Amino acid sequence: MTNRILFIVMLIVGLAAPFFAYPVFVMDLLCFALFACAFNLLLGYAGLLSFGHAAFFGGAAYITGYVIKEWGFSPLLGILAGTGFTLVLGTVFGILAIRRQGIYFAMVTLALAQIVYFLALQMPFTGGENGLQGIPRGELFGFIDLNNSLTMYYFVFAIFLIGFGIIHRTIHSPFGEVLQAIRENEPRALSLGYDVDRFKLLAFVISATLAGLAGATKAIIFQFASLTSAHWQTSGDVILMTLVGGLGTVFGPVIGAITVGALSHELSAFGSWVQVILGTIFVVCVMVFRRGIVGEIQRLVSRKQD
C-alpha cells in the first residue's frame, strides 16, 4: 500500500520535474536512478557486491553511441543494441564472477570491468580519451524529434519507468524471494534444492542489462559516451547512491541517486573536494547509517505502528 502511494508520488514528481528543474539535469538523475535500482537488485536483494557495474553502464553507452552515429540506427534500436550488448557482457562476467564468493566476487567484477575500461581507452572506434562524441539524438519512431529537450525528457522518463517496473516485478516475484533467501542463507537455499548459481547468474544478468539500459539512454541524452562512465569511480558512485538511499529498499536507490547527484552538482565548483566529501559520506554511511534514508524512514514508521 505504502509502495503504491510512493509510486504515484514518484510519477507525479517525475512528470512535473522538467518544469521546475533543468531537464538535462533531471534526465541525468533518472539514468543514475535506474542504474542504482539495477545495482540494488544485485546487492540489496541477492547480496552480491559488484564493483564493476560501470562496465555495463559505460559499455552500453559506447555501443549505443557507435551504432547510432556510424550505422545510422534509430534511437530506440540504438538503445536496444547497447542493452543487448550488456546482456551478453553481463552473462560472460556473471558466469566468471559467481565462481567466487563474497569479497572475491567484488574483486573479480572490479578487475573484469577494468578490461572494459582499457578496451574503451584503446580500441579504435571509441575515441580514446576524448570519448565518442557527436551522437545524434535522432527521431523516435521516425517522427518524434528528440532534440526537443522536453520530448527527450519524457522519453527518458518512460524508459526509467519501464526499467523500474521490471526491477519491481523481479523483486516481488517468486524469483525475487529465492534471491533474498540466498542472500540470507546460501547453504540453506542450496539444501532446499535451489540451483543457487543459476539464480545468482540470472540476477546478475538482469542487473547488468538494466544498468546497460541506463548507460545507453545516457549516451543519447548527452550525445556522447565518455570514459568516465566506464571508470571504476562510477562503480563506486552507484554503490554510494544505493547505500545512501537504502540498500534493499524499492525506492532507496532513486532517492540516493537524486541525493548524491544533486550534491555532486551543487558541489562541482569545489573540484576535488567533491571526492573528499563523497568519501566522507561513504564512511559515515557505512559506520552509522547503514539502512540509508529510506531504510531509516521505514524503521521509524514501523516502530510507530508497533
Next chain:
Amino acid sequence: MSMQVILAQALLGLNVGVFYAMLSLGLAVIFGLLNIINFAHGALYMLGAFIALIGYSFLEQWFGISIQIGFWASLILVPLLVGLLGVLIERLLLRRLYELDHIYGLLLTFGITLILQGLFSNYFNVSGTPYPGQPESLSGVVNLGFMYFPTYRLFAIVVSLLVCFTTWFFIEHTKLGSRLRAGVENRDLTQAFGLNVPLMITLTFAFGAGLAGLAGVLAAPIYSVSPLMGADLIIVVFAVVVIGGMGSIMGAILSGLALGLIEGLTKVFYPPAASTVIFFLMVLVLLFRPAGLFGKEK
C-alpha cells in the same frame, strides 16, 4: 627480437612485480586476520609516496620548516607514519564493523580511498610530480654482465624482495608468527589461550599499511608521484590476489612477482595487451582453478 630486450623488459617487469608482491602480501596478511579486503591499500601506497615527496620538497614551502627529509630517512619514517594511520583506521573505524558482513569493510576502505585521493588531487597534479630525492649513491647504472640496469631500480627490487621474504620467514618460522597464524586459524580459541587478539589485529593492519607506505617510498623515485597512482595499481593487485588466492603468504609474494614479469614480457611481444594481460589471466584462472593457484577458499 634480441635476448637483451627481452631480459631488460623482464627485469623491468620484475621491478613492477615486487610492488605487486609487497601490496598483495599486505592484503593477504590483513585478510588472513581481519577477513576484510583493504581497498585503501592503494591509497596508502600513494600516501607513502606523497609523504616522501612532501618531506623532501615541500616542508619549507608549506609549513615553513626548513628541514629536508631525505630518501633514507623517509624509508624508515614513512612506513611508521602510514602504519600509524593504519592503527587509527583500525581502532576507530574498522573495529566496529567486524560483526557485520565483510563487504562493509570493503566499502569503508573504498570511502577512505576517495578521501585520500581527493585530498591529494587538490594540491597535486594528477599527471604526476617527480620525486627528486633519489640518493646520489643509487644513481647511474650497474653492469649486470648482459646489460646495464638502473642502480636504483635494482636497489628497489632487492629491498622489496628482502622485505617480502623476511615477512614470510617471520610469519612462518617465528613464535610470534605462529601466534599470528593461530589467530588466523581460530580467533576465539587463540584469545581463550590468553593472547591479545585485538592488539594483534591492530598491529597486523598497521603492518600491512606500513608495507604499502614503504612500497610507495620505493616507487616515488621511479614513477612520478600522482594522486591516482594507487588506484590504478590496487585494481591490478586485486586481480593478482584473485589469481594467487590469499591462503598463503608465499603464494601472494610469488604470484605478484610472476605476474609483474609476465606483464613486462607482454610489453615486448604485444604492447597493447600489457595493461590487460593480468586481468585476462585472472579470467583463465577463474575458469580452470576458481579457488586461485595457491588458494584455500575461506
